[in-house]
Amino acid sequence: MSQMPIGGLAKATGVKVPTIRFYEGIGLLPEPLRTQSDRRIYDETAVSRLAFIKHARQLGFSVDAIRNLLDLADHPDRPCEQANRLAAAQLQTVDAKIGQLEALRGELRRMVEAACDGRVSDCRVIEVLSDHALCEQDHAESPGT
Amino acid sequence: MSQMPIGGLAKATGVKVPTIRFYEGIGLLPEPLRTQSDRRIYDETAVSRLAFIKHARQLGFSVDAIRNLLDLADHPDRPCEQANRLAAAQLQTVDAKIGQLEALRGELRRMVEAACDGRVSDCRVIEVLSDHALCEQDHAESPGT
DNA sequence: TCTGCATCCTCTAGTAGGTTGAGGATCAAG
DNA sequence: CTTGATCCTCAACCTACTAGAGGATGCAGA
Numbered sequence: 194m195s196q197m198p199i200g201g202l203a204k205a206t207g208v209k210v211p212t213i214r215f216y217e218g219i220g221l222l223p224e225p226l227r228t229q230s231d232r233r234i235y236d237e238t239a240v241s242r243l244a245f246i247k248h249a250r251q252l253g254f255s256v257d258a259i260r261n262l263l264d265l266a267d268h269p270d271r272p273c274e275q276a277n278r279l280a281a282a283q284l285q286t287v288d289a290k291i292g293q294l295e296a297l298r299g300e301l302r303r304m305v306e307a308a309c310d311g312r313v314s315d316c317r318v319i320e321v322l323s324d325h326a327l328c329e330q331d332h333a334e335s336p337g338t
Numbered sequence: 339m340s341q342m343p344i345g346g347l348a349k350a351t352g353v354k355v356p357t358i359r360f361y362e363g364i365g366l367l368p369e370p371l372r373t374q375s376d377r378r379i380y381d382e383t384a385v386s387r388l389a390f391i392k393h394a395r396q397l398g399f400s401v402d403a404i405r406n407l408l409d410l411a412d413h414p415d416r417p418c419e420q421a422n423r424l425a426a427a428q429l430q431t432v433d434a435k436i437g438q439l440e441a442l443r444g445e446l447r448r449m450v451e452a453a454c455d456g457r458v459s460d461c462r463v464i465e466v467l468s469d470h471a472l473c474e475q476d477h478a479e480s481p482g483t
Numbered sequence: 484t485c486t487g488c489a490t491c492c493t494c495t496a497g498t499a500g501g502t503t504g505a506g507g508a509t510c511a512a513g
Numbered sequence: 514c515t516t517g518a519t520c521c522t523c524a525a526c527c528t529a530c531t532a533g534a535g536g537a538t539g540c541a542g543a
Contacts, residue, residue, distance in 0.1 A: 211501080216501095231520085232519090244470070249467050251442075262467060265461075266458065266464050269458045272458070273455075276461050276464055277463060280453070281453075284449075288443060291436060297397055301425060301432060304425045311418065312414060312416065313413060318418065319410060322393050323386070344491075360529075375537080375539085376492065377538080401529070486543085487540105488539100489539085492536080492538090493536090494533105495533090495534085496531100497530105504526095505524085507522090509518100510517100513515090
């Protein structure tokens with residue numbers, strides 16, 4: 194039960210097999226023990242660690258931030274300022290991204306609502322794309338969608 | 339005025355010089371005329387086309403979608419259904435992304451608000467990351483932040 | 484005319500966070 | 514004993530660019 198191959202770890206966590214190997218390669222997961230035939234074997238601690246990583250990724254933390262968070266999680270005696278700072282920074286990033294996306298959504302809505310059913314020559318969508326001046330808000334930077 | 343080198347086009351549109359060459363390489367911009375010494379020369383039509391591309395990128399359209407939109411813009415006699423569909427799809431994508439980010443923001447806020455000032459051993463941030471069950475909402479997929 | 488700096492050229496490599504595939508070994512069930 | 518699933522490594526690909534090397538050209542001032 195507690196000994197499993199990489200596919201078992203994948204099923205237990207919902208993280209794909211190549212992604213697990215990738216995480217090992219970049220040092221997020223430690224190199225596991227191997228069988229005689231060189232196959233990786235994992236135990237419950239690997240499940241926890243990978244679940245932590247997965248959850249942090251879902252919350253949008255970068256791999257670098259996760260490295261720091263894992264390091265903190267491994268040292269419970271340290272002060273947790275840094276964890277708080279990372280979380281606050283991530284919150285700020287997400288906040289900013291939402292703001293930008295909302296501006297984009299406004300423009301896109303206006304484009305879609307004005308949708309014509311004629312020819313491209315008087316298509317509102319193409320027209321707006323051709324002329325930024327038709328936009329109401331600024332959506333200066335792409336939020337990397 | 340209407341003849342300009344790549345740096346002029348860059349200034350006129352706010353798109354960086356290497357990015358212009360990149361767009362040419364992937365076929366978004368046509369290969370321009372060259373001077374005898376092999377330097378690219380552009381005119382006003384290039385300015386319009388690049389402005390269109392820039393604006394569409396700002397609105398989050400993928401390069402592939404932009405290829406379609408440009409193709410449409412080049413053929414004003416075609417019906418504009420496809421442009422409408424592309425815009426609607428992009429709106430849906432942005433909408434979904436905002437929804438996910440809002441869920442993330444909720445979790446991050448709860449983490450940040452509960453910030454401790456002690457040791458990592460009872461740090462709320464680490465705790466939440468370790469245990470998805472502590473989350474109130476689902477934030478299944480990472481929105482690629 | 485010479486000098487020097489800005490701009491241009493091509494080409495390669497790097498970024499984040501993985502995914503996909505080739506080519507081959509091994510395991511477990513029937 | 515065979516078949517199909519799973520495993521291994523390594524390399525390439527994805528998006529949308531950005532950065533830098535190394536070299537050619539253009540233009541302005543002395």
